[in-house]
Amino acid sequence: MSDGDRLVARLREVVERYDELAQRMAQPEVLSDFGLLKKLAREHSAIEPLARAAQRHFKRLDDLSQAREVAAEADGELADMASEEAAELEAEREAAESELRRLLVPRDPLDDRPAVVEIRAGTGGDEAALFAADLYRMYTRFAAESGWNTELINASEGALGGVKEVVFVVRGTEAYGRLRYESGVHRVQRVPETESQGRIHTSAATVAVLPEAEEVDVEIDPADLKIDVFRSSGPGGQSVNTTDSAVRITHRPTGLVVSCQDEKSQHKNKSKALRVLRSRLLDRMVAAQEAERARERRTQVGTGDRSMKIRTYNFPQNRITDHRIHFTTHRLEAVLGGDLGEVVEALRMAGVEERMAAGSG
Structure with a gap:
């Protein structure tokens, strides 16, 4: 034939x-x-x-x-x-x-799921928190341009308008499929606003993109959960409300901890936290499968290794480079402003090429 x-x-x-x-x-x-x-x-x-x-x-x-x-x-x-x-x-x-x-390359059935995006400031102190806030704005603006909706789950603010951690959900056509390759360490090279001598600093933030899990995907035994409630607070410990509405859930078997304080209702915060926990557990299952595939055939963009430095944002050179596919653009301000489509599409096509090569290998 x-x-x-x-x-x-x-x-x-x-x-x-x-x-x-x-x-x-x-x-x-x-x-x-x-x-x-x-x-x-x-x-x-x-x-x-x-x-x-x-x-x-x-x-x-x-x-x-x-x-x-x-x-x-x-x-x-x-x-x-x-x-x-x-x-x-x-x-x-x-x-x-x-x-x-x-x-004909098989699509990942998870690609159509909403995406749970977690951004955490890494090395670099206040500058890393400012960069994390920049990434949050970039993704929410890109979501809006794509006709998607975003829902804030939890945010821990830092000084000077930065964020130590932010968790949000993106809903829309192929949200997870298009954002999945954003997972990894993002590095920025620029002169911080707090730097008086004009020296370039390098800071980092970690992005994790998870497929939102449905209840049928992951079964959680209530006996495995430790649930703590506390009062929500903003920067500097200022009380946001005076009731114990914030929720922290610890999954004993894995040690995963999820907090949520965005809602004034304890019930809503618990529901949101459980959604994130379920997505993290599903992501662990997916990561294990990807690790097995990676052992069989080394992949370029689909490893799911969150500790890998994937992208550098270099302000002096007005340059963004994705190190996995050697993609470079000199439209740094536009991309950080939400015009992320070119980068996302390049990564998506690289993923398709990988799967085509794996299928023929």
Whole structure:
């Protein structure tokens, strides 16, 4: 079987699955099971672009076959016209097959999930906290430009308008899929506002992007939780409210700790904290799977290693460099202002190329 025949066979499987999902979602027993319906609808939506492209490709192949047949059997001008049409369709077929192979790379089913983003100031004191605040603004502005919604979960403010830690959720189409490669250590090189002698300092902040977990993904035993309540406070210990509404949850088996004080309601803070905890536990499971894949084949951008320095923001040179894919842009202010699309897309395409290489290796 040729590569083209294998491609067509795989595409027919996709179209059959697409039609099968549509039929199943119309069945009464599925319509009455919201969880199953949501799962099937998510898969149906995920493969729809490929199924539609496959159907167009089948039509193109039929047209090409007919054009070749006419060119072989006809005479004169009709044969010339058919030959010309066949040549055009053949060029379209080659271009379409390249794109279809890319679309056939399995999508991570988590890509459509909301993204839980955690930013923490690293080395660099107040300057690191200011940089963490810059990253928070960058992501929230990028989210707004992408038509996504953001929900603040927890924030621990630092001096001079910086943040020691901030946790928020981004909801929208492919939020996690597009932001997932932002995880890692981000480094900034600039003259701090507090520096009187104009010396360039290097500071860092850590970004973690987690897929938001659903209750069916991770089961948490209430007996494994230690829940503490305390009063919310702002910078300098100033009381934000006078009730014990802030919540800290410790997951005893893993030692994971999640705090939330953004809401005035203890119940809402507990609910938010549990969502983040569930996402962190899911992320641990995903990271373990990625580590196993990395041992089998060394990956470039998908390792999930949060201790790795992934990007440098160099203010004197107006330069941003992503070290994993050797991507550089001299639009630093624009990117920090939320124009992150070029960087995100470059990383996403690198991830696709990796998965294509892994599939053919």
